[in-house]
Amino acid sequence: MAILPIVTYDDDILREEAQPVTEDSEELQALVDDMFETMYNADGVGLAAPQVGKLLRVFVADVDPMIEQDERDIPKYGPLAMINPEIVETSAEELEMEEGCLSIPGVNAAVKRAARIKVRYLDRDFKEQELDLDGWPARVVQHEKDHLDGVLFLEHLSFFKQKLLSAKLNEIAKGQKETEYPLAPKTQLREKG
Numbered sequence: 270m271a272i273l274p275i276v277t278y279d280d281d282i283l284r285e286e287a288q289p290v291t292e293d294s295e296e297l298q299a300l301v302d303d304m305f306e307t308m309y310n311a312d313g314v315g316l317a318a319p320q321v322g323k324l325l326r327v328f329v330a331d332v333d334p335m336i337e338q339d340e341r342d343i344p345k346y347g348p349l350a351m352i353n354p355e356i357v358e359t360s361a362e363e364l365e366m367e368e369g370c371l372s373i374p375g376v377n378a379a380v381k382r383a384a385r386i387k388v389r390y391l392d393r394d395f396k397e398q399e400l401d402l403d404g405w406p407a408r409v410v411q412h413e414k415d416h417l418d419g420v421l422f423l424e425h426l427s428f429f430k431q432k433l434l435s436a437k438l439n440e441i442a443k444g445q446k447e448t449e450y451p452l453a454p455k456t457q458l459r460e461k462g
């Protein structure tokens with residue numbers, strides 16, 4: 270297993286649509302292992318493959334640390350790997366909750382999303398699964414699924430809110446933001462992406 274460097278918000282790869290996974294492989298299993306290790310190392314609750322420079326429809330999540338801080342009674346799911354996920358139902362009710370992103374270190378903002386969802390996906394054994402999610406798990410899955418479509422949480426914010434964050438965003442783009450986890454150098458990614 271390896272800790273992979275994480276690309277930052279200003280990298281073009283995060284604006285691309287990721288490709289469906291067509292078959293199980295050693296490379297895919299290694300990628301999922303590395304993504305879990307990378308996410309836990311960064312104290313993250315979710316990480317999508319494009320964030321480590323791979324344009325594949327895969328993400329990992331482990332929302333249990335957030336559920337432990339939540340007063341509501343929400344089930345725990347442990348580590349989740351979702352391959353080719355589809356959000357097949359969304360509640361009409363929306364909630365505004367504070368989000369962050371490992372690709373946008375030090376930036377948090379309230380984002381409005383569906384309160385509840387149903388997600389269909391392949392687990393890492395390539396078995397089809399369906400989950401009805403509420404609260405933080407629903408939030409994180411929507412955020413990570415967005416990454417697979419080239420969408421960052423910033424795009425859910427008003428122009429005014431984005432403007433308020435621009436100083437912090439510029440700091441990240443210039444490589445001046447210090448993080449406790451490795452960030453990917455941009456030149457290298459532009460060659461890849």
Ligand code: NI
Binds near residue numbers: 370371
């Ligand atoms: Ni993110």
